[in-house]
Amino acid sequence: MNRILVAGTTVHFWADEKYIVAELRQQFPSEVVHRLHPRRGGSWSWQAQCELREQLRAATCVVAAFSTVVIEAALMGKPSLLIGFAQSAHGPQMAGYHYQLEHMAEITTWPGVILCKTQQDLVGWVKAALNGAFADKADELRRRAQEVARCDGHAQERILEALERMA
8 A cells, every 4th residue: 555654843844734734634545644753742762763664664755844754765765755835833934944954955856855835736746656756766865865874874874774673
């Protein structure tokens, strides 16, 4: 079954998360898995980390606003659709500003990482992902993520291999 993993974030970057998830569930009723950020009701436990690994494996794509889960997904060759329209707790003038931060701006250039500027844009890209539009980008996406993972020599261990050891 196709899955859309929605990786929630802190309220600072995505104050209207519940609304966006509800809209996705309306469009894709049985395919949305919503993972709350630990600061919003999720968990930092080892069990939660193992669940994340399995959710990433089962996912066709990841929807996120600002999260290291985008890099984790890329290491598995999974596309990520970034929310560039969410309401920020910092006020409407800051909606979607997180993607402009230097480290996220680089990630938005990766193949298979798409910045969505509207809910309609997001739904369209989710449909494309579910129809296999990113299948030919998986290897390049992994390669780009591995470049980041190797930048200090241990990031890949911390992200992907650590999750696999926990499982």
